[in-house]
Amino acid sequence: MRAMIVKEFRELRRDHRTVAMLVALPLLMLVIFGYAANFTVDELKVAVVGDQADQVQQLVAEAPQDAPTTLDLTDVDAEAGSGQARDMLRDDEVDVAILSGDASDAAGGRPTVLVDGSNLFAAQSASVLVAQLGDRVDSEILYNPDLETSWVMVPAIIGLILTFIGTIITSIGLVREREAGTLEQLAVMPLSPTSVVLGKISPYFLLACFDMVLVTLLGVWLFGVPFRGSALLFGIGAAIFLFAVLGIGVLISTVSQTTGQAVQVALMTMLPQILLSGMIFPLDAMAAGVRWIGYLLPLTWFVKLSQGVMLRGAGWESMWLPVVVLTAMAVLVFGVAVVRLRRDIAPARGAR
Template sequence: MNRTISIIKKEFLQMKRDRLTLALIFMIPLVQLLLFGYAIQTEVKHIPTVVFDQSLSGSSRDMLEAFSASGYFDITCAAGSYDDVTRRIDSGEARVGIIFPPDFARQVKRGVPAAVQVIVDASDSMVSNQAIATANSIGLLKSQQVLFQKTLAGGPPYDIRVRPWYNPDGITAYYMVPAILGIIVTMTMVIITSVAIVREREQGTLEQLLVTPVKPLELMIGKIVPYIVLGYLQITVALLVAVLVFQVPIRGSLLQLYLLTLFFITASLGLGLMISNLAQTQMQAFQMSFFVMLPSILLSGFLFPRAAMPKIIFFLSYLIPLTYYLDIIRGIVLKGIGFHYLLGQVASLLVFSVLVLSISVLKFRKNIN
């Protein structure tokens, strides 16, 4: 026990001396949290739109006002022909084209379906999906209004009341910022831990510890504890930024969040230690860490919904610790759920941590024998 405490003290002293690394540990995550929190927006608004209105009637102007008032379509220019609409979309000046036929107003008055053509540049799927869904919603809403006025009914036959829970305004920061926090911790624990330990091996300081009567498990614990403390400091700073800058509500228990975060930090540290046992140089450690980071970002549900992934990729994502931690942090922060809802995620992280740390200890013992 005393030897382990001595290693922990030496590790903290080494961190204190390496001021640049210590500064990067805190500054890079903070910059990333602010940058990505503002930059990553899944709701696409203010899509540049070109209009070719051949009707020039009150009905067409009323429909255009509905498109503009939605906030998703910015009417940036008016076209004089179909070719003009095509040219503006091809050049990227507009992403959406709205075309009204000459008899639009007459069709509305006659009560027959009045066609409105909406051309969407689908080269960007996120923008096109948003534009298509919003345009259909606007058309449906306007149709309901016209039908209601014509029939003079006392109300619609169906009263569908949608109640979105947890993030009713669809604010991206509420969804993305907690996930970015998980990415930051993964980056720190995996990359910095693996590179730092390999650097010690290259400098010979690790061999100096090996000649002492310290056991491999004690050495591993001594190396892990300081980074756990750093991980919690990062979590604290990131949560403060999330609440104060992005106004992310924390609906659940902070104590539970901190306790369950320990399992995620331990799992990430286990990956870092395993990489440090496999890598021979700092460059190798960095490359292996990047190999872990990329799947964590792409396959964990951070950017893309896992339910939409192919089955084999969906099951492979279970091998990524961030997959479980995203459920934990989003569940506690946004939903306010408790520990009993997250038993499966916690158990998975615990099994992952024990497995990876055991492999790391065995591999380390094999290397020193």
């Protein structure tokens, strides 16, 4: 048995990926779950509008500071009305908007509290606060009035499915070619490296597009998730996002020799995306130390985009940032991946 144990350790020592997984994964899990696993949003961004905005601001400022949820008054505007407040909620600038005085349409001049329901956990915290205020305020939850989890999850799941196809399936497809020795064969055929790369990736791109449409339609149909925004904006964003995750898949295939290795690496890239993209744990509730990692992941930005477009009907004016960030990620990752793959199949310089 001793011989067996020694042999196993020797083999393990040479399998750097597994060692990395053994060391890095527990640390990653600990850090992520420790700092990121938190459903409670304890700070809400609030806008106050209407001619009594200043009084409301006063009241908010006098609220006890030891309350579980603190309010961060990001915008106080006596001139603004209900329309502007709703725009701010739609554009995800604030979690809660308070309509005071003439801006409120509630009876008896009571303020109305508007809550963004697409931000599920922030909305839940806000609901608790509103409930404490009782009859003194009117409230309305926008975009997800029943605070359905499925409404928030379906747009995020679309991104997760695209990530799955783009990363795992694509990398397996490419590595299989390497394993069978046929990548070498493709390299010596009179096909340009570009046409090999594009020919290899296009089917996965099309399949992922088909899956995206299917899952979106099913989500809308089965769970009644609304699709309020522009399908064009959603489609463009999803296509760009797909390039980024396909790029990750191709990149993984260029550093993997076997299917097993590819799956191992792909899972290691997917896990942080699932946990840190805001699809499960709200980004606002994460410690700043891990939140920035979330902002480096494409899924985070796609979730922002899909939830914004589907639930809040957000348009280009507020969704340009996710689109720009995803484009930058796609260009970078896909570019590096294609260059690396091309290098694998392009002829050696100076040989011919």
